[in-house]
Amino acid sequence: MTEREVVLTGIGGQGIQLAAQVLCRAALAEGREIQLFGSYGGMMRGGNTEATVVVADAPVESPPTVGRAWGALVMHHEHFEPVHRLLRPGSVVALNTTVFEGDFDRGAFVVVDVAATELAGGVGNVMAASMVMLGAFSRATGVVALESLQRAVPEALPPYRAQHVALNVAALEAGYGGVDGPLAEAWPARQEVGA
Amino acid sequence: MTEREVVLTGIGGQGIQLAAQVLCRAALAEGREIQLFGSYGGMMRGGNTEATVVVADAPVESPPTVGRAWGALVMHHEHFEPVHRLLRPGSVVALNTTVFEGDFDRGAFVVVDVAATELAGGVGNVMAASMVMLGAFSRATGVVALESLQRAVPEALPPYRAQHVALNVAALEAGYGGVDGPLAEAWPARQEVGA
Amino acid sequence: MTAGGVTGEGAARGTGVLTRGTVVIDVEACKGCDLCIDACPPRVLVMTTDRVNTRGYRYPELLPGCTGCRACSQICPDFVFQVYKYDTPVLLGEAP
Amino acid sequence: MTAGGVTGEGAARGTGVLTRGTVVIDVEACKGCDLCIDACPPRVLVMTTDRVNTRGYRYPELLPGCTGCRACSQICPDFVFQVYKYDTPVLLGEAP
Amino acid sequence: MTERAVVPTDRPPDPDAGARLVDDFTPDLIDVGTHQLCPGCGEPVAMRSVVEMVAELGLVQRTIAVFGIGCYTAFSNNLDVEVLQALHGRAPSLATGVKRCRPDAVVLTVQGDGDMVNEGLQEVVHAAARGESITCVMLNNGVFGETGGHMTATTVIGQRTKNTLEGRDPAAHGHPIRLSDLLAGIDGVAYVARGAVNTAGNVARTRRMLRRALEVQEAGLGFSFVEILTMCPTGWFIETQEAPAYLADHLAPVHATGVLKDVGTAAGTGSDG
Amino acid sequence: MTERAVVPTDRPPDPDAGARLVDDFTPDLIDVGTHQLCPGCGEPVAMRSVVEMVAELGLVQRTIAVFGIGCYTAFSNNLDVEVLQALHGRAPSLATGVKRCRPDAVVLTVQGDGDMVNEGLQEVVHAAARGESITCVMLNNGVFGETGGHMTATTVIGQRTKNTLEGRDPAAHGHPIRLSDLLAGIDGVAYVARGAVNTAGNVARTRRMLRRALEVQEAGLGFSFVEILTMCPTGWFIETQEAPAYLADHLAPVHATGVLKDVGTAAGTGSDG
Amino acid sequence: MTRRLMEGSEAIAEAMLAAGCRFFAGYPMTPFTEVLEHMARKLPGVDGVCMNAESELEAVGMAWGAAATGTPAATGSTGQGLSLMQESLSEICLARLPLVVLNMARAQGDYWQATRGGGHGDYRHLVLAPMDIPEAVELVQLAFHLSATWRNPVLVLGDYYLAHTAQSVDVGPVDFGPAPGADWALDGASGGSGRAKLISPLGDMKQRHGVGYDMSLHYRDCAEHTAAMLAGVPPRAETAWVDDADVVVVSFGTPARYVRAAVRELRAEGARVGYVRPVTLVPFPTDAVAEAAAGARVVAVYENNQGQMIDDVRLAVLGRAPVQFIGGLSLDHSGFGIAPDLDVAVLKTRIERVLETAPAPREGAA
């Protein structure tokens, strides 16, 4: 059994939780099992937001939060430290370089630098930066395919935000395109599972 | 240590609880220790009312309700049975014969027949029947002196019933007079205790 | 006890008090509160003074002149009354 | 950035917009809600469009013509404004 | 005293005398030999009025009565309509749950002033504002009868209670809440009336109010409410026969009787039902 | 867009320019760098108004503020007046205990509509009827802001909330309670006013109401109450800049602003404070 | 119903619907709010009613009323909201009504409230503690079944993690066999029959001739009923690797998932550790714990509180092995119940420390 723990962290809110939703729905569509735990303060608090996603090829055994992460999407340096502690040597870390400031032991990890906010601005809205990161992460790891992510966007968006489907689909694409090729391999045999 | 358990039972309310109060205050004035437990339903219930008094020559050890009674004041036959079960051979039972109906093993006890309601009517109010019984019980047992009872009446009555002092004092006297002489001895040496 | 001089015949004979109704009183249910006494418009209910029911309560008795107005029944907390109305008024007893 | 042509001297020279007051804006405290914009009677507050504070919020800037009326300060949920009133009105910048 | 001409009252009049029964409580609906409430209490008459109006409208087989906790609780296990006994103060919420699940049932509450204006004030106000299709009946005697006659939130200034034997003093004890008046001002409320049982005439008027309140519920017009001023000689520390006048002189001037609101008719303010 | 003539606003005007500071929040009383309430929220302004009126009347060293639970609770640990934090709904009772033990203190509560009209309706009504010498302040946005913007007991018909995205429907969700109106009808209540913070003018009026309410408490006239309509763009699911008009168009027509009662003056109905 | 990505709060709501729940009432409080929102959205679609009650007290009252009509009903809150409901939660037992109560708890400090009863008197609720969404889906349905069977409230104890974790789940109805019919339910129709129905916490015997309620009889009946229920419901626990374990760890709910992961890793490293996870907290799986402890050198208890279930563990072990606490209150700043110490590495260290300091194996132990 392989379990891939991916932690998404940032400030603000919607972007991170939506990206996590899209990732999970895409993985499910590819026949994986998933588990998603989102934590965020009350409505009014603008503080940090985090999501822990586990994608697996069998029913997930991992508890909701993880002690180690196979991958991370880091939107902002402010809440990076707790995530950093979860990383194993070789973990894949996608960094939003438009915003991220600060140093860490990059050599220990597979770091994917993505100018996410910038690229998101390019496709029309900086709010889509998380989606850019997700596209890049997909390209770098193959944890799910780009098409699966794109297909997952409409169902992950609440009905009253349906007008944003195209933007997010484009953002995924922009991120995917921003990475040269696979840097890690999510699944042992890279074979399609299930349906 | 001697503990004298006296149970008062009847229907209606005030009469019984007032008699128990007067008995206790009189005993206290004579230097005894006392314990009084009154039980009665909510305000509106006209059901039975009962008081358990323990008079002792040392701090009372007995729990609030007693398993055996040395004496009883029985105003009405309706709730007599539970009291009957508490009586020991030789217990002193004062009976309100104006009202009491029914048979029991009188021979086992020292029964003091008192036409209490009738005598109370004689001094002015049938409501004072409990006080008549108490006067009679005092005469029959010497558990407290008549004068102590009479002196206790004013403090036992709530202020707004102060006008009834004379009636109750007279009722005590009428009961006392209704019994020929001592039928039992409450205290071993019949000496005054304390003050 | 039976009260003096009250019979159905009184009415037939055309003497006594004009009486349009009457009541049945469940004496044992009464708690002696007196409410019916003041409630009765012709004031034909009176409390006993010397007699009590088995629970020790005084209770009302009816004098001639009941109108069958139902006031007593409506006010009584213990559901003591049944009220009857005569199709034809009767004359009962003497004037109070 | 510095905006063109706004100096204290403008007023002294007698050109520009009559300005009775001015405000201090604590840009970092702003959450970009826009409430001050509509609240300002002479409408001399405008939101930035391309610049945000470090928390990512757009914030207001002041054009000449402030009256020192305090409306912005009274309505702002984030206590961003201090309002000053000139003892003598000044003339600032050009008419908008 | 002199011998009086007493009419025999121990049995119905001679069948031949041409008399018909014109009033009797409905013994089928209240199964009591003797109930345990105090002499002169106003609650039994109020209770009787409620069930008789239910019967009069033919609702006996559709009614669920939710009871609060007070002296009147003595009736909750001797009626021949279905009863749900609530905790002190909570009846309107229970009634809400019942009504929402049994919309065809007629749901009413029977509560005291302590129950409704003290412990459960919030429940009845919220149910009223929800326009809940239930009928709440408050028996208001201005005291916690059951626990011994203490002041409640409806006790009027000057009223005698166990803890205000000199009369309620606004400086020390605050002011009474006039619940009917309060409810009449709330949107969602269709019918509000305040009756009393201190005179036969008031009883008759109160019965009409109860009848109308049930009709309002049946018509689905919204929340309906009847407050009934009842005597509590025990809690007022007065003689039973003084209680009706005490009610009229003390309670009624503050808690004025009449129909306060009826959205189903033109009527509505200050009329007497 | 074209370059604009922007006045520098990053520091006070030149001391020589002859300008005086005419408005600034009282940073000594609210120790916040940046508070955590949402952009465009009406509560911070209401909160500021309360503490500034306390300061204006010279009551800072005699005031005890009792807080409810809602978004405004974020202020309960950053004021420089004494604060007692209550549970959701319970502030008026705590304030009562405080005032009775410290009669010389000025005691006020800060509560939301969910806190005061839902969870704790009974508390405030009882405190009002007791004529408790406290000042209760309600921040009314018609939603539970803190838990995500659900309907409360004050939500007006048609208002958007998390569970009434199509607007509150009276048939399904009942009617709003107009608390100020309700309280104004209660004996023991000395002062009732409803303000709003959706315009600078309304803020100024609201501040006068708060000031008067505190004066009424100081004068020992009875219970005083100020309701403040506040914007909650988050709970209303609208843009921040639409919120003031939304308040005016939806909330204010039902919860009308003005002084509803003032026993200390001839005034009292419908004036605007 | 097909598999669908759902948060725990939604899965719980779906499970309630699948169990036949047709009435729900609640008042928002994180992390219960989400369940309430889902119920409000879903119930009307199945002709059910969801009340956004004005407070917790009113919510439990409404649920009580609904339950009295025989409608499968539920309410809930966090532990704090349930504190407000304690009077009703006690007395609903005396009224002999079925009701499902959710505690979407913050941390695990409500164990005593749930199992001992925060209210007055001698009542007990059955308490089920799922550790994850699939189990919650089953236990929520079991709760309705047990509550209908025993005419007694059943409490489902969840937490923030359960509410906020999403998974792909398939919520189908689970068949627990027939429950007795609700012939006691009110609909008004028995009025006028001479024996109109009565549901009352004071007793269900109709009064004849002014006798009033007899609480002594009724309370005794209820106590007997409670005893029968506690004896009649089989306790449930999940047990693993206990046969040869030196240390057996006991924990319930979400934390048990972390304990399981830690124990699994330790086993993989050769340590003789096992675990027991009580699934029913009332009745507590005393025998399962006692058996698991039979050969253990130490029984360790993890709870995210200051030590509450540990009493029940001690009562099961009764001195046969030392019982050691490895939990403690752990919260992030929000107070919602996210525990920093729920970290597999942290738990491994704690268990290892217990192993190191454990007394020598006992005589005669397996």
Add this chain to the structure above:
Amino acid sequence: MTRRLMEGSEAIAEAMLAAGCRFFAGYPMTPFTEVLEHMARKLPGVDGVCMNAESELEAVGMAWGAAATGTPAATGSTGQGLSLMQESLSEICLARLPLVVLNMARAQGDYWQATRGGGHGDYRHLVLAPMDIPEAVELVQLAFHLSATWRNPVLVLGDYYLAHTAQSVDVGPVDFGPAPGADWALDGASGGSGRAKLISPLGDMKQRHGVGYDMSLHYRDCAEHTAAMLAGVPPRAETAWVDDADVVVVSFGTPARYVRAAVRELRAEGARVGYVRPVTLVPFPTDAVAEAAAGARVVAVYENNQGQMIDDVRLAVLGRAPVQFIGGLSLDHSGFGIAPDLDVAVLKTRIERVLETAPAPREGAA
């Protein structure tokens, strides 16, 4: 104060006054009503305030407010009323306020509510259980002392018998030594100082720069404080005739008086029986019970409920002797808590039966 005939309810009120109590709030409920009446009559005479609160929820809120001003304050009810107060009673611990709470209970079914906490979270109250009026007079005063010392609620668990029994008593102040000053108390004066006081169940640290409350810190602090309190308050028990006892009976409160009388009679008849009466229920006198049980063949527990304290007895005895229940819910029809089985003869029979069926003396027992 000289000796005077008083009901327990009045003696308790006098003891509160002697302890310095100057604020009381309550709502009537038998048998608590009488205490409330006495407080209402007596407090104004000592410049105190008694509030006839409109409900139990409001009563506890008022008491909370009063306590926050440093005024020695109390509230109470029966167990049912206390159920309504559970949310506040939990959170007052988090607000770190002293408060005395009376439970004039009906029977003994509230043992768990009192000792485990009916509310949410990890709080504990200290719990004192007097058996008669003189002890109540002392323990009520001790309650004020402990509550001021530990800034934590202390619950006094009485009952109908205690309230309704009258005795001649002398209520004088008892000196338990100094309690720490209430420098945290609110009076408004610290406003404007830059560090105005804050009393809050969410934490007492003032916010600086938008950080908000940090519950993780505060809850941890409170948990530590609770642990210190439980360790710092000496448990109390009355023990008699246990040294050579074959059967040790454990009971608390009024029933212990009946147990004592039964044990005394049995001793007089030569039976080797003794008793332990926990006086503090929290902290529970675990050591005293364990020691008393050391040589016993059976430990018998009498409670007027279905068995609650028996858990604490078992936790003390931990399997070293069988623990047998000889209690059970016993009420008269009123439900107020008058127990027909509180009869010395009945208890003697029950204890005798335990003696007869007790296992043989254990090896090595004293």
